[in-house]
Amino acid sequence: METSGGIRASLAGRYASALFDLARDERQIEAVSQSLSKLKAALAESADLKALVSSPLVGRQAAAQALAATAGTLGLDQTTSNFIAVLARNGRLSQLGNTIRIFETLAAEHRGESTAEVVSARPLDDSQIAALKAQLGARVGRDIRIDARVDPTILGGLVVRLGSQMIDASIRTKLNSLATAMKG
Incomplete structure (x- = not known):
């Protein structure tokens, strides 16, 4: 490692x-x-x-x-x-x-897992975490450990950081993108 x-x-x-x-x-x-x-x-x-x-x-x-x-x-x-x-x-x-x-x-890393830092607006339940683990595991080909955090300021959706990759599917980011597009 x-x-x-x-x-x-x-x-x-x-x-x-x-x-x-x-x-x-x-x-x-x-x-x-x-x-x-x-x-x-x-x-x-x-x-x-x-x-x-x-x-x-x-x-x-x-x-x-x-x-x-x-x-x-x-x-x-x-x-x-x-x-x-x-x-x-x-x-x-x-x-x-x-x-x-x-x-x-x-x-x-020692156990052969990857850690995904997940930020959500509300706490995720066990079934949501399991589904997220499965999707991310299929994407990277390794076992995934989820480090979940709650941040109400993202309004909804998820922000996932897996290694150097970041997936920002938060409503806050989408609203900011929409506001920028409307400014022209």
Whole structure:
């Protein structure tokens, strides 16, 4: 897998690559993936946790202690807990969200999957996700993992990013195109 250029170019990419390499060497990729999924969900649900991670006003030691307690509450594996502590000690908690996203991409590539980032105006149900996986899988010839996000500002439709390809079938984009065409 090629990680030397694009992924490792960013700070979050270097942290994610280091965590992935450690997890792979310890044969803990799935355990770390599950722990990061729990942490990602907790970040999405808790405004306090999101503020802790992004605020420069929280000291490194205080952030490390708070995240150690959070890791215990969430039941994170030891490798992930140690990694979060390293991010806190290095003052890099602001990179946590991007690091999780990049780690998920590396783990998916390791499993032979491709990750599609899907943005919709409303949450997709299981049947819609399954149909989207099947269509995208047929298009690229690999298993697809869907990373779904909700953004009401697209009004409707979907925006799908699969590798370097982007399919923008959102109503917002169609309305913008129509407005541009009407201007002449």
